[in-house]
Amino acid sequence: EFETDAATKVKEATKGITDAEEIEYHTNLIKKHYLGHMRFIGELYNGDLISIKIMLFCLLTLLKGESDDSSGDVDEEKIECFAKLITVIGSSLEQQSEAMRSVGKTDAAESLAECWKAVEVMAGKRKGEGPKVSNRIKFMLQDL
Numbered sequence: 001e002f003e004t005d006a007a008t009k010v011k012e013a014t015k016g017i018t019d020a021e022e023i024e025y026h027t028n029l030i031k032k033h034y035l036g037h038m039r040f041i042g043e044l045y046n047g048d049l050i051s052i053k054i055m056l057f058c059l060l061t062l063l064k065g066e067s068d069d070s071s072g073d074v075d076e077e078k079i080e081c082f083a084k085l086i087t088v089i090g091s092s093l094e095q096q097s098e099a100m101r102s103v104g105k106t107d108a109a110e111s112l113a114e115c116w117k118a119v120e121v122m123a124g125k126r127k128g129e130g131p132k133v134s135n136r137i138k139f140m141l142q143d144l
Contacts, residue, residue: 006030006077015049015083030117031077042088052096053083055089056111071108074131087113119144 013026041058044050062082065075086093097108121130123141133141 035084040085045089
């Protein structure tokens with residue numbers, strides 16, 4: 001499902017369609033599916049069916065992408081998926097990472113801190129070199 005990006009899925013879904021409203025409908029439908037999947041994955045984590053290690057990997061992958069582009073561009077749909085996922089699992093993820101830190105396992109807390117550092121840079125709360133995002137995504141990240 002997630003091995004192909006959203007743009008490819010939109011192209012496949014709108015192949016042969018010329019009406020702009022119909023294309024917009026299919027685009028929004030695919031976007032809803034992606035965000036719904038993020039909520040579902042978050043609920044699986046909240047139900048202790050997915051480990052914190054897997055969730056942190058998913059969050060970092062959504063936030064930074066699979067490859068480091070030299071252009072500095074970021075896939076805003078993935079950032080939106082990150083925001084949806086973190087709103088679902090944020091509090092329990094922080095509690096669990098702090099509990100692991102108190103036992104001496106600091107890797108989860110460090111990964112979460114790395115996520116927040118990247119979010120703060122993108123949202124404009126922290127100075128640093130980071131990808132440029134639209135104002136809509138910037139404010140979405142500031143709300144986290």
